[in-house]
Amino acid sequence: MSRFTLLFACLLAFLLACRKENNVVTTIDPGDEFSNKVERYLNVPRIPPSYKVQLPTYVKGLFPAAQPNAALAQLGRVLFYDKKLSKDGAVSCASCHEQAHGFADPVALSTGVSGLMTTRNSMALGNIQWFAGMLGLDSLGNAALPLFWDSRAFSVADQSRAAFTNSHEMGLTMPEVLAIVQTQPYYSWLFAQATGDTVVTEDRIFTALTHFMGAMSANHSKLDAALALGGAQPDINIDFQNFTAAENIGKQLYLANCVSCHGSVNSIQKIFEANNGLEKPYIDKGKGAISGKFYENGIFKVPGLRNIELTAPYMHDGRFKTLEAVVEHYNSGVIEVFGLHGDLLSYDPITLSYDPKRLNLTETEKQALVAFLKTMTDTQLGTDARFSDPFR
Ligand code: HEC
Ligand code: HEC
Structure with missing residues (x-):
């Protein structure tokens, strides 16, 4: 040579x-811990991507600038998709909160451990940071907007503890959850990156889930594009140029009939829970079942409507399969029940009484309202790799 x-x-x-x-x-x-212990099991980058939430200008200012931490959010992503954190090793948060469906479940009731069913419809998670004092974004103080259909959880910690320990969801005790996390090879590296050391605590698990879910922002929709043109305080009453004629008609119907509960299209709502006249007698008493107060029977959380096109079926029991059926409920089906919210009542001058409101919409108007609801569909969250299943 x-x-x-x-x-x-x-x-x-x-x-x-x-x-x-x-x-x-x-x-x-x-020899490399990330390569050996994390990458072998998970498709996550060594340096986590940014999970910063890009709030639209018209939402900015409502919340302080606290942002999800990238490493905590990435740890949260793994926890969210980890089926090992359930009694039978078959159920993760994502089993009932599917990315492609606005992080809701496309069935009325979800299947948890051992094939047991939940008693209510899974809830969408896009924009849930608007519903809780998450990430220290606790601008609402103790009045942080509660979670669950009956508003029984006041933080992601309360909510996640309930999911892990519910016998129809993940079926574990919190000490069992901690023990499983401690024995999975990938968590020590992920915890060290996110928190500085490898100690696994309940608090850290909940914090990571908070940062992950807090980053699920559903603000890339046709409606948001229209609102963005209006600067910090867009006028929602004018016809939007990027909307079809039907969508603009639907918007006016929404502003006239739905906005009081489901919120001005450009901010969170003013009414957070209500009885919207679904059933009599009650199969599910909602808030009344917890408080024992009869006047709270039938009261449920008013869900935000971002991504509503993706999150069928609808209502706490998933009774309506389509948005058309939901619109028909408000058009002609609201049931007269004690405690029916005033915004769903109208005064009848002949009988001198308040009756459930009938909107008497034409077919074209019903379709227009549905068309408007579909302008709230986010086009990014459902396919964003940062929120996808990281397991190999
Ligand atoms: C077996 C199905 C199932 C699993 C597993 C599950 N969830 Fe849920 N989730 C639901 C259902 C059903 C509801 C509504 C329950 C209720 O209101 O009583 C819900 C509600 C929620 C809410 C409240 C949303 C809101 O707007 O109020 C959050 C947040 C949430 N889940 C996150 C999680 C997380 C995090 C996990 C994993 C630790 C998880 N879920 C596991 C079915 C599930
Ligand atoms: C008085 C308050 C109120 C008004 C007004 C109102 N809603 Fe609702 N809406 C609710 C409540 C409360 C729920 C949840 C009820 C339940 O599941 O038990 C709900 C649920 C829904 C859902 C299902 C959400 C989901 O995630 O399953 C849709 C869609 C909806 N409403 C659309 C509308 C439309 C469209 C209008 C106007 C025509 C309207 N709402 C008017 C209170 C209201």
Whole structure:
């Protein structure tokens, strides 16, 4: 071997070594903890992507600028998709909160551990940060907007503890959850990256889930595009140029009949829970079942309507399969019940009484209202890799 060939061989070996070093992302290097313990199981980047929430200008100012932390959110993503954190190893948060469905479940009732069913319809998670004092965004103080159909959880910690320990959902005790997290090879690296050390606590699990779900922002919709043109305080009453004629008609119907509960299209709502006249007698008493107060029977959380097109079926029991059926409920089906919200009543001058409101919409108007509801569909969250299943 000539000196030149030897030099060339050394150079080649050196270059190959470098390449291996750069390629560490795709080869398992037993000496490297990320490569060996995380990448082997999970499709997550060594450096987590930003989970910063891009709030539209017209929402900015409602909340302080606290932002999800990238490493905590990435840890939250793994916890959210980890089926090992359930009694039978078959159920994760994502089993009932599917990304493609606005993080709701496309069936009326969801299946938890051992095939047991939930008693209510799973809820969409896009924009849930608007519903709780998450991430220290507790601008609402103790009045942080509660979670669940009956508003029984006041933080993601309360809510997640309930999901892990509910015998029809994940079926574990919190000590069992901690023990499982401690034995999975990937968590020590992820915890160290997110929190500085490998200690697993309940608090840290809930914080990570808070940061992950807090980053699920559903603000990339046709409606948001229209509102964005209006600057910090868009006029929602004018016809939007990017809307079809039907969508603009639907918007006026929404502003006239729905906005009081489901919120001005550009901010969170003013009424957070109400009885919207679904049933009599009650199969599910909602808030009344917890408080024992008869006048709270039938009261449920008013859900935000971002991504509503993706989150069928609808209502706490998933009774309506389509948005058309929902619109027909408000048009002609609201039932007279004690405690029916005043905004769903109208005064009848002949009988001198308040009766459930009938909207008497034409077919075209009903379709227009549905068309407007579909302008709230976010086009990014459902396919954003940062929120997808990281397990290999
Ligand atoms: C077996 C199905 C199932 C599993 C598993 C599950 N959920 Fe849920 N989730 C639901 C249902 C059903 C509701 C509504 C329950 C109610 O109101 O009583 C809900 C409600 C929620 C809410 C409240 C949303 C709101 O706007 O009020 C959040 C947040 C949530 N789940 C997050 C999670 C997280 C995090 C996990 C994992 C730790 C999880 N869920 C596991 C079915 C499930
Ligand atoms: C008085 C307050 C109120 C008004 C007014 C109102 N809603 Fe609702 N809406 C609610 C409540 C409360 C729920 C949840 C009820 C339940 O599930 O038991 C709900 C649920 C819904 C849902 C299902 C959400 C989901 O995630 O399953 C849709 C869609 C909806 N409303 C659309 C509308 C439309 C469209 C209008 C106007 C025609 C309207 N609402 C008017 C209070 C109201």
